[in-house]
Amino acid sequence: MFEDLEEEGTDVTPESPDRAIAWAIWSRGDAGALTSEEAWAILYERYPDDPRFLLLNSYAELSERKKLADGPKAEASVLSPAYFIKKVERVLSAATDALHPQIRDLVAFGGAILAGAKGEEGAAVAGLRARLGAEEGDPKRDERDRAGLRLRRFEREIVKELHDRTEGGKPLGVRAAAPVPTSPASDWAAATADAGKPRHKYSATERFERGELVEHPKFGVGVVTGTEPGKAVILFESGVRKLVAGA
Incomplete structure (x- = not known):
């Protein structure tokens, strides 16, 4: 996919067209300095009516942190339970029921982080799982891995959709209006x-x-x-x- 942009050697920036932003996700860093996490955030900012972009921004952030946790920057890679809970709640508030299976997978994929939730945070995690119809308790390693694979497949499906919708340089839709400049x-x-x-x-x-x-x-x-x-x-x-x- 995105052979047209690969041939041109396009360098993707936050101001690039939608197709280039989608290519940045597909290429995993080969399209410039823009990360998948940043690219999904840009798409959600442009099209806030599509909560899939916010979900995949959270998934990309969590995936990147998991990679860093295995490297020399492990200490800096840790997400706090409170931060991850806020991310999931934000996705849940924007999504319809149709996206709940993927949000359940996001909660399962981040199970190792949420396992550290205590007190009010632990109650918030239990509430999230109840709202999503997820199993109680912390998922095991293989369950977390399977959830991550399902999210990866879901991401590929969405990127394929973006590839098809932006062929010929077409935008995904009408972007959200830029805020009126103020002091x-x-x-x-x-x-x-x-x-x-x-x-x-x-x-x-x-x-x-x-x-x-x-x-x-x-x-x-x-x-x-x-x-x-x-x-x-x-x-x-x-x-x-x-x-x-x-x-």
Whole structure:
């Protein structure tokens, strides 16, 4: 697939057309610096009505972390149960019942991470499994591996669909409208106005998601506006800062 882009030697960037973004997923790094995790995130940002992209972003992130866990960066590869629970809940809130089998597989694939959930986190995991009709208790290694294989096949099916839909350079659809530009000060004020929204203590080892509020001991309250591998882009009242996160 994507022979047209391979022949052209296209270098994929976040601004590339949909077909090139899909090729970045298919080529697994051969299409430039864009990772599968980043590519799925770009597609979901462009087409937020398709929760499959968000699901596969979570799957790609988990897969990459599992690979790193077997290498020299094992310590930096660990995802916390709290972070993974938030990811799954976000996918579940966006998905229809038709996607529940794949979400069950995502929960099973991340079973080793969720096994560390205790107290409220453990209750949240039990609640997720109940909502999805998944078996109680932590899955065994072979069950996790089979779930990962099913997700890999599902990803291939979606990439094949994207290949066919974007032939000839066609876009996947009408992209979500870009937000109207505003000043950083007004963005920060709007994002932090809700007093009831949870605020998470900043920690260099914690991973954050876009839209979350973070309390920093020096910079005060900020909102996460973007993420990069090992970093979070956070808008504080004093301005935007890129801080270590998940390292």
